[in-house]
Every structure is written in structure tokens, then in C-alpha cells.
Amino acid sequence: MNAAADITAPANPALGRIRADVQSMHAYAVQDARGLLKLDAMENPHGLPPALQAELGARLGALALNRYPGDRGNDLKRALAAHARMPQGFALMLGNGSDELISLLAMACDLPGAGVLAPVPGFVMYAMSAQLQGLKFTGVPLTADFELDGAAMLAAIARDKPAIVYLAYPNNPTANLWDDAVIEKIVEAQGAQGGLVVMDEAYQPFAARSYIDRIQRHRHVLLMRTLSKFGLAGVRLGYLMGPAALIAEVDKVRPPYNISVLNCECALFALEHAAVFEAQAEAIRAERAKLLAGLAQLPGLKVWPSDANMVLVRVPDATKAFDGLRARGVLVKNVSKMHELLANCLRLTVGTADENAQMLAALRDSL
Template identity: 75%
Template sequence: MTAPLDRIRPDVQAMHAYAVQDARGLLKLDAMENPYGLPPALQAALGERLGALALNRYPGARGDDLKAALAAHVQLPEGQALMLGNGSDELIGLLSMACDLPGATVVAPAPGFVMYAMSAQLQGLRYVGVPLTADFELDEAAMLAAIEKEKPAILYLAYPNNPTANLWDREVVRRLVAAQGAQGGLVVMDEAYQPFASHSWLDEIRLDPAAHAHVLLMRTLSKFGLAGVRLGYLIGPAALVAQIDKVRPPYNVSVLNCECALFALEHADVFAQQAAAIRAERDALLARLADLPGVKVWPSDANMVLLRVQGGAQGAHERADAVFEGMKQRGVLVKNVSRMHPLLAQCLRLTVGSAEDNARMLEALRQSL
């Protein structure tokens, strides 16, 4: 007799769910969240505005208002269009759905954002991760070989990358974009951490639109400062975006999400000041970590820092486990990424917080080392 669980795909049963750590009672520095809330006056104004919404109605034309506001905010290039998602996660899923042709493959550098592989698997696409170099740079030869061999439907390039926090070499990226275009595939530039980066690929698209006719650019308002709102957006050539938009569920962005995002864009200067403060705190944190014995730290163009704790067997994770648990016992929650990929052995990922947060995190790290 068939059991209910037998109706669930075996590969789904074998998967690990996306894990969200329990942060109750801890300083939460594991998820790259903006540490700053809205000023009280803006909180009150937003609350009044949300309270006036017609929650008994489905989302309507306000979504078009948000798309127009985002287009103005990013100075959308001519010929490009924009679509909304319930966070970048939904957009990644929609891309997998739209490109799910027989034998379709997704290629991305590894380690990278876990949802590229998870969404591909759930939609039935083959996923190929191409290892980075030991210093977390793109392995250009290996990437070009994967593009040539796999002919991927989608090539994901996170810019900057998660969890390594670095921007790729522009010349290398240009060559990968050209190679993927030559074989007729899509490139998705994932700019989730754009508010903290020194360069945006949208500038490259503006400079040479013809070379980017197959390129989509994805951003989220989570790192802008609205992680709880769950709103992402996809930019690309209008003809491409129109096709992907067909698989988007109706009313996928709630009126609450939409209005929060519109409100934030109307006060973009507040969030820009917060991003500037986070960038300054990141640089100060990197300098302090560089002086800390027992760790190796990498440069960052995001609101996170990747470090490796020294000691322990090469390729293992016991040392990272011990430091992670030590920090947790001292009330600070970071992300232990040492098991995510062999290149990340003994690595922890730290979110950049406020000055007070970072001081507390550093002290917990010192004591745990």
C-alpha cells in the first residue's frame, strides 16, 4: 500500500531544507541584515500609511507604481524592463521555471548562493557548480570549459558573491558574458549586495547594451534595509523580461510589501546613509580582524566578512565549529559555512553590524579563539 510520503519526490525527501538559525536571545549577525531600523518618525508615518490600505482587495496598479519608482531609482537604461518578485528567491525559481527545457543546465561558481542549485533541482534542471580558486576568485578556464561543455540555459554570477563577499574581475566577467551569449544562454548577474559594492554591472549594461542582450540583473531590497518585506526585482531586455514575467504568479507581491517598498524609495536618502555607515563599519571591522591572530580574512564588497580560523586539520571544520559555538555561548550568532563547500573549510561568515554590534562580535571572537 502506498504511504503519503511515497507521493513526495525521492530527491525532495533526500534534500536538506534551507536552515534558518534560531537567534532568540542572541546578537544576530548571521544573515546580512541591515542593523538599523527606521527612525521613529518614519515608523509612525509608515504605520499610518499601511493602516490605510485596502487589505480586502487584491494588489492592483500600485505594483506598477512601484516598478516605475524602482526604474527611476536605478535609472533604468532604455530598452530595459523590470519585474517584481517576492524576494530574489522567487525570481530565481521563476527563472528556473521559465528555462525548464529538456536537458537544461544551470552553471554557477561554487561556493555561491545555495538557491541557484536548490531551485534548479526542484524544477528539474541540472546544476553544475564550478569551483572557485583557493582565494575565491573565478577560475576563468574552468568556467569557460563548463560553458562550452554544458551549454547552460542560465549562468549565475553573484556580484559580489555570497558567502565570499568579493567582486569578480571585470575583464573575466566580460569574457564569460560573451561566451555565454555566443552559445545562446542567459546570464543572471545577482546584485543582492549592491548597496555596499564599489561597482555595479548595470553600469556595464549602460555602456554596451548590445553585448548584454542576453543579460538579466537581479537585485533585492533586503540589503537595502527591508529584509522583512521580501521584495526583489529583475532588470533586463524588455523582450526577455516579458517572457519570464508570464510564469510569475498573479498578485505575488502583497499590498503591504509594495507600500513598504514605495515608502522606502521615497526616503532613499535615509537608507543610503545607513549603507554608508555599514560600509564604514565594514572597513573598520576588516582592519581589526586583520590584526587579530589566529584568523585569515578576505576583502569584502558586501555587508559580510568571510574569515578562516587557523588551526585544526586541513579541509576539516572542527576548529570553525568550536569557535562558532564559543561565540554563540557568548551571545553572538554568526554563520558557520565550513561545511558548505570544501573551499570553505574552517570558515565563518560575519555580518557587518553597528559599531556596538561589531565590538561585541570581535570580543566574542577573541575569547572563542
């Protein structure tokens, strides 16, 4: 019998060289979306117009793929700084998506006893990157309505003195912006004990507010964004802004050539045509309002306000509703097992008008 097919074959001894905590982890799961309307990953549903596709294709085809990335990355940093209105005295570093930046921050702050703190439920990579780097992760539960528990956050900062506090603005998967006064108390408390705050603005194109106008008040606050929700999820381009001295230290742990010439040129091209993507974001915000209104009409469903391109809803039975949507050709995200506060919750990506109508009809039938 083939040893690969023999279930009695002994385990590969090389597995013993892999950390036990890694072996006990679950890999980040990406759902199979083949043949389904994909509304599970907060992607921009709009592609490039054909004329821009052709123009971008010509630019990418002319790149020197035989050379390592060069100064074009500095061109991209300057373009992103202008696009984001980065203040004087601040600097910017690039990541292969926000995920890499989160990992690099954990690596840079990995001092003995260091930890990471964030509200939960939140973006899973904060905890995962901390664990992989050997840092303690502290999750502070949100309130029942997914607001920051200011007292609990301040108590955790005083107790654990974390190296990094992450505040997603808006939050994933709850899609809300938190109270600015509570955020400032957390920022000040973290600064007083010598730690960093990372404001994660992945969903900034759809939000009513940004922290960019407040970032100059503090020497310990970094602001992280991505072009994934801007409309380039497939390009994998994130960026981190902050006081130049801080960014210079974090940038030392960045792998050389972490941004390919293809990623770089796609991002520059998108910024040159920012008006196209801003119009797409405006359309998504308009469709979000219609989707929220439609969801409010469904019986037995609770819907929360959104400042992102997703909507969180609670249904009577999340598994039944998720399976019913999938059977009707619509894929969303069942987040009900992520945290007890998310019991029976689904996360719905805001799509086009037709996609949202199809999702609403499928959800109505699935309930």
C-alpha cells in the first residue's frame, strides 16, 4: 500500500521541529467562492473600466521584471503621503498588505514580556501575529452594542502595559466607528506608559471620519491603511504612517524588496486615477444606505449601523441563514463563532445594486 494512503503510517518526525502552538493553531481560512456571488470579504465590487485596464496592462508589460524593485517605491510613498495628507515630520513605510505591517510591528516590539492589546471582536491578525511572534495578546471585550468599554481598556493598559494597542477605525467585523472621546483617553493612557497605538483605517474610504487630522497631537500613534478596500485587494499594498523616528525603527525589520514592481505600479496607477476609485467608494456608500434600509425591513433580524463596506446583522440562526444563502448562490461570512458577542451574527459585504438585491432576496428566503 502507498504510505501516503496508509492511515497507520507514523507521523513525519520533521513535524517535531515545528512549534507546538503553531501546530495547534487554525490557519486563516479563505472560503471557496467558486460559482457564488462573493460578498464575504469586503472587496470593492467594481473593476477597472476597459480603457484603464488596457492602459494599466501596457504599463505593467513594460516593467523590468528582471530587475529588483528600485526607486519606484519611493515614488509610491510620496504619492501615498500626498493622497493621505500625511503631516510634516511624519514618514511612511510600505507593506505587502496590512497583514505584513502587523507582523512587522510585532517583530519590532518583541521585547521580553511585551504584549499586544486590542478590543474584541476585532481583526484576527492582531492576535495571530502576536502569538506567532511570542507576544502576549490581551483582548478586551466590547460592550453588547460593540462600543469600546473605556474603563476595561484603561484597566487593561494599566495592568498589562502593552507595547501596542490596536484600534480599528472602523472596526471589523462590527463596521462601526467608536466614540472619539473614549479613543483619546485610551491613546493618552497608552502614551503615558510608553506604548504605541496603531489606528487601523483599512475601511477609511467608506467612513465618516479619519484620525489623520489628530495624528500630529501624539508622538506614539501610528496610522495604518491599505489599498485593499480602496479597490486593489488583489494588489496587496498596505502602508503605515507615523513620526519619522518611529517609522525608521520599524522599517528596519521590513524584508528588502517586499513590494513587487507589479504591486507598486498598480498602486501608482490607481492613485493617478483616484477619482475613479473615489466615485466607486461613493457608489458603495450609497448602496450601503439602501442595503441598511432593506435589512431593517426583514423580520427577526437586527442590523447595526455601518461606516465600512460591510454590515453586521444578527439572525435567529446564523448557520441556517448562512447555509440558506449559500444554497441560493450567495456567499457571506458567518462570524457567529468568532466571539460570544457575535452569537448568530453574519457579516455582509456591500456589493453593487444588483448584488445587494440578490443578497436581500436570498436572506429573506433563508430566514
